[in-house]
Amino acid sequence: xxxxxxxxxxxxxxxxxPRMAGFVNSFDRVNAAADRSPGFVWRxxxxxxxxxxxxxxxxxxxxxxxxxxxxxxxxxxxxxxTVHRQVYDMREHWFADLxxxxxxxxxxxxxxxxxxxxxxxxxxxxxxxxxxxxxxGWDGLxxxxxxxxxxxx
Numbered sequence: 353x354x355x356x357x358x359x360x361x362x363x364x365x366x367x368x369x370p371r372m373a374g375f376v377n378s379f380d381r382v383n384a385a386a387d388r389s390p391g392f393v394w395r396x397x398x399x400x401x402x403x404x405x406x407x408x409x410x411x412x413x414x415x416x417x418x419x420x421x422x423x424x425x426x427x428x429x430x431x432x433x434t435v436h437r438q439v440y441d442m443r444e445h446w447f448a449d450l451x452x453x454x455x456x457x458x459x460x461x462x463x464x465x466x467x468x469x470x471x472x473x474x475x476x477x478x479x480x481x482x483x484x485x486x487x488x489g490w491d492g493l494x495x496x497x498x499x500x501x502x503x504x505x
Contacts, residue, residue: 354393354462355421358471359455360414361447367415375446378439385434386419391426394465395419418471424457424493453478456487 365371386392396418421427430436456475460466474487483492 353459354464355424355427355457356418356460356466356471356474357421357427357455357457358416358418358466358475360416360450360475361443361454362414362450364446364448372446374442375439378435382434382436382439385436386430389426389430389434391422392430393420393422396466396468396471398468416468416471418466418468420460420465427457453489455489457489457492458487459485 363372363375367376383395386395421430431440453475456471456478458474477484478487478489481487483489
Protein backbone atom coordinates (compact mmCIF):
# COMPACT_ATOMS: atom_id res chain seq x y z
CA UNK A 353 0.00 0.00 0.00
CA UNK A 354 1.01 3.59 -0.63
CA UNK A 355 -0.19 6.77 1.05
CA UNK A 356 -2.08 9.30 -1.03
CA UNK A 357 -2.06 12.88 0.20
CA UNK A 358 -4.27 15.68 -1.02
CA UNK A 359 -4.33 19.28 0.07
CA UNK A 360 -6.02 22.41 -1.13
CA UNK A 361 -5.44 26.08 -0.52
CA UNK A 362 -7.22 29.25 -1.51
CA UNK A 363 -4.90 32.07 -2.59
CA UNK A 364 -5.46 35.40 -0.87
CA UNK A 365 -4.64 37.14 -4.16
CA UNK A 366 -4.63 36.31 -7.85
CA UNK A 367 -1.86 33.83 -8.57
CA UNK A 368 -0.19 36.32 -10.96
CA UNK A 369 -0.23 39.08 -8.32
CA PRO A 370 3.14 40.33 -7.04
CA ARG A 371 1.87 39.39 -3.56
CA MET A 372 1.95 35.71 -4.63
CA ALA A 373 5.40 35.90 -6.23
CA GLY A 374 7.17 34.27 -3.27
CA PHE A 375 4.92 31.24 -3.56
CA VAL A 376 4.99 31.07 -7.35
CA ASN A 377 8.78 31.44 -7.45
CA SER A 378 9.25 28.57 -4.97
CA PHE A 379 6.87 26.17 -6.71
CA ASP A 380 9.40 24.40 -8.95
CA ARG A 381 11.96 24.18 -6.15
CA VAL A 382 9.44 22.61 -3.76
CA ASN A 383 8.30 20.08 -6.38
CA ALA A 384 11.91 19.22 -7.22
CA ALA A 385 12.55 18.56 -3.52
CA ALA A 386 9.58 16.18 -3.47
CA ASP A 387 10.84 14.40 -6.59
CA ARG A 388 14.20 13.79 -4.88
CA SER A 389 12.74 12.82 -1.50
CA PRO A 390 12.93 9.22 -0.32
CA GLY A 391 9.56 7.54 -0.69
CA PHE A 392 8.11 9.89 -3.31
CA VAL A 393 6.10 7.88 -5.85
CA TRP A 394 3.96 10.18 -8.04
CA ARG A 395 2.30 13.60 -8.32
CA UNK A 396 -0.83 14.58 -10.23
CA UNK A 397 0.02 17.07 -12.95
CA UNK A 398 -2.89 18.78 -14.66
CA UNK A 399 -2.43 19.48 -18.35
CA UNK A 400 -4.70 20.88 -21.04
CA UNK A 401 -8.37 20.29 -20.32
CA UNK A 402 -7.54 18.67 -16.96
CA UNK A 403 -6.13 21.95 -15.67
CA UNK A 404 -9.23 23.91 -16.70
CA UNK A 405 -11.54 21.27 -15.25
CA UNK A 406 -9.99 21.20 -11.78
CA UNK A 407 -12.79 20.55 -9.29
CA UNK A 408 -13.70 23.33 -6.91
CA UNK A 409 -14.08 23.23 -3.14
CA UNK A 410 -17.64 24.45 -2.90
CA UNK A 411 -17.68 27.95 -4.37
CA UNK A 412 -13.99 28.52 -3.74
CA UNK A 413 -11.42 28.23 -6.47
CA UNK A 414 -8.47 26.42 -4.98
CA UNK A 415 -4.97 25.24 -5.69
CA UNK A 416 -4.84 21.48 -5.27
CA UNK A 417 -1.94 19.10 -4.71
CA UNK A 418 -2.25 15.32 -4.98
CA UNK A 419 0.69 12.94 -4.56
CA UNK A 420 1.64 9.41 -3.52
CA UNK A 421 4.27 8.35 -1.01
CA UNK A 422 5.57 4.95 0.07
CA UNK A 423 4.92 5.72 3.74
CA UNK A 424 3.51 8.43 5.97
CA UNK A 425 7.01 8.80 7.45
CA UNK A 426 8.39 9.60 3.97
CA UNK A 427 5.72 12.26 3.46
CA UNK A 428 6.31 13.71 6.92
CA UNK A 429 10.07 13.90 6.30
CA UNK A 430 9.46 15.84 3.08
CA UNK A 431 6.94 18.18 4.70
CA UNK A 432 9.04 18.94 7.77
CA UNK A 433 12.67 18.61 6.64
CA THR A 434 12.98 20.10 3.16
CA VAL A 435 12.46 23.47 1.48
CA HIS A 436 8.74 22.64 1.72
CA ARG A 437 8.88 23.61 5.41
CA GLN A 438 10.10 27.13 4.58
CA VAL A 439 7.26 27.65 2.14
CA TYR A 440 4.72 26.04 4.48
CA ASP A 441 5.75 28.38 7.29
CA MET A 442 4.86 31.34 5.02
CA ARG A 443 1.42 29.97 4.02
CA GLU A 444 -0.55 32.59 5.98
CA HIS A 445 0.92 35.31 3.76
CA TRP A 446 -0.35 33.63 0.60
CA PHE A 447 -3.39 31.55 1.53
CA ALA A 448 -6.67 32.10 3.35
CA ASP A 449 -7.73 29.96 6.29
CA LEU A 450 -10.47 27.71 4.93
CA UNK A 451 -11.92 27.13 8.40
CA UNK A 452 -12.19 23.40 7.82
CA UNK A 453 -9.84 20.53 6.94
CA UNK A 454 -7.82 21.14 3.80
CA UNK A 455 -5.48 18.12 3.98
CA UNK A 456 -6.27 14.42 3.81
CA UNK A 457 -4.43 11.11 3.47
CA UNK A 458 -5.63 7.62 2.60
CA UNK A 459 -4.15 4.28 1.62
CA UNK A 460 -4.12 3.09 -1.98
CA UNK A 461 -2.84 -0.10 -3.59
CA UNK A 462 0.55 0.20 -5.26
CA UNK A 463 0.04 1.20 -8.89
CA UNK A 464 -3.23 3.08 -8.26
CA UNK A 465 -3.26 6.72 -9.36
CA UNK A 466 -6.04 8.65 -7.61
CA UNK A 467 -8.08 11.18 -9.54
CA UNK A 468 -8.94 14.67 -8.38
CA UNK A 469 -12.54 13.56 -7.96
CA UNK A 470 -11.41 10.74 -5.66
CA UNK A 471 -9.24 13.16 -3.69
CA UNK A 472 -12.03 15.70 -3.21
CA UNK A 473 -14.29 12.82 -2.16
CA UNK A 474 -11.80 11.73 0.52
CA UNK A 475 -11.45 15.29 1.78
CA UNK A 476 -15.24 15.59 1.95
CA UNK A 477 -15.43 12.31 3.88
CA UNK A 478 -12.85 13.56 6.39
CA UNK A 479 -14.80 16.81 6.80
CA UNK A 480 -18.08 14.98 7.40
CA UNK A 481 -16.89 12.05 9.52
CA UNK A 482 -13.48 12.89 10.94
CA UNK A 483 -10.48 10.58 10.91
CA UNK A 484 -11.14 7.00 9.82
CA UNK A 485 -9.51 4.24 7.81
CA UNK A 486 -11.11 5.82 4.72
CA UNK A 487 -9.65 9.31 5.16
CA UNK A 488 -7.40 10.77 7.83
CA GLY A 489 -5.25 13.76 8.68
CA TRP A 490 -2.11 14.01 10.79
CA ASP A 491 -4.24 13.73 13.94
CA GLY A 492 -5.63 10.42 12.71
CA LEU A 493 -2.27 8.73 12.45
CA UNK A 494 -2.27 6.92 15.80
CA UNK A 495 -5.49 5.21 14.69
CA UNK A 496 -4.25 4.32 11.23
CA UNK A 497 -0.91 3.07 12.56
CA UNK A 498 -2.76 0.64 14.85
CA UNK A 499 -4.91 -0.45 11.91
CA UNK A 500 -1.86 -1.04 9.73
CA UNK A 501 -0.15 -3.06 12.46
CA UNK A 502 -3.23 -5.23 12.94
CA UNK A 503 -3.59 -5.74 9.21
CA UNK A 504 0.01 -6.93 8.82
CA UNK A 505 0.07 -9.25 11.83
